[in-house]
Amino acid sequence: MTLRDYIESLRHKTVAVIGIGVSNTPLLELLLAEGIRVTACDKRSREQMGEQAEHLEQLGCELHLGADYLKDLDADVIFRTPGLRPDVPEIAACVDRGAVLTSEMEVFFEVCPCTIIAVTGSDGKTTTTTIIAELLKAAGKRVWVGGNIGHPLLCEADGMLATDYAVLELSSFQLMTMKHSPHIAVVTNLAPNHLDVHRDMAEYVAAKENIFRHQSGEDVAVFNADNDITAEQSRRAPGRARLFSRQDEVADGVFLRGEDIVCRSGGHERVVMTAGDIKIPGVHNVENYMAAIAAVDGLVPDEVIRDFAREFGGVEHRIELVRTYRGVRYYNDSIASSPSRTIAGLRSFHEKVILIAGGYDKHIPFDVLGPEIVEHVKLLVLCGATADKIRAAVENAPGYEPGKPEIRDVTPFTAAVEAARDRAQPGDVVTLSPACAAFDQFKNFAERGKFFKSIVNGWQE
Structure with missing residues (x-):
């Protein structure tokens, strides 16, 4: 049609x-x-x-x-x-x-004349979608980007060719009623999220499964082997299931062997690049690249992937270096609207950081965040509706001692950022990685991130 x-x-x-x-x-x-x-x-x-x-x-x-x-x-x-x-x-x-x-997206699936590659997951969706789209472009393909990023594509469907590629980022909300699946599906990982809208975790996971549920036997689905939920989902894929893993070697997919990122397919394997080729920081970005490589395998030459990884500086609001001010590096990780995202962000730094966290309550438990803050944070600045819940998760975490980390509740948001600045010493890292949505004070995470950047960039040397 x-x-x-x-x-x-x-x-x-x-x-x-x-x-x-x-x-x-x-x-x-x-x-x-x-x-x-x-x-x-x-x-x-x-x-x-x-x-x-x-x-x-x-x-x-x-x-x-x-x-x-x-x-x-x-x-x-x-x-x-x-x-x-x-x-x-x-x-x-x-x-x-x-x-x-x-919905606009569901009809797009019905009328799109070209190959659709779609990405979902709790974390890493936007970066993985962007990497896939940019790799295809670098390989000379004509690419349309839509879903949660890019712009609405339905009205442009008649201008697409069968040889094009539509690369989409899809949320659980978009997928809830989806009756079509893409030719190539990617599930980055799944962890509790959006439980303020979904009835429970089971409904959230079921919505995500629509990204591969309606595939044919000729289609491909890429799953995170290191995530219990997505590893289990891979066994139900109607088509070819490919895995990516930092922890184990997989039979079909992409894995990390030492520093080498290895792609294995049909019993043959090759080193695509090394983790050191990736410019953007964090082991989660190694995972994002592995997911992308599994998706574009056979479509993008390895040398194109290597060259791109060495130059790509990341997506705005995702561990984005804002500036170095008086010897302190300030990072905007406003996309971190769940504990798992903040954990990934904290693990991206070698030193203990000053963390600004808190925001709208999506009714997600913060228990898993507490121990990570104890391990990776020297000063925790809390601001927003969830401040008390995050504080409790930290104070109840194993290994917590009063003052380690020091915890401060500061409102409004501008004062919280300034409090972090005033306590920072040369060599420190300050990161906005809220572990919560922004709706208590901002329209969305992007508005929150831009406001954070405007505060930090507004300081005079």
């Missing part, structure tokens, strides 16, 4: 688009330009929508805004925004009446 075919299938139907955000705005404009009857629903008020509301109405869109934005929802086809559960009563009632529930 082409995008044109799909639009024609909507010609005599009513469509509701829930969430007037980044991914759905181009979709709305496309449907309205084609004369499709569309209702756009958003919990923001008309005042909050501003000129966007007027723009959509001028295009012929009916708007349902504000607290009751889902009241009287009725349509033949419903496009769900990723952050909204598919079983909210208003949507469930519509589906019971025969409505088709879908």
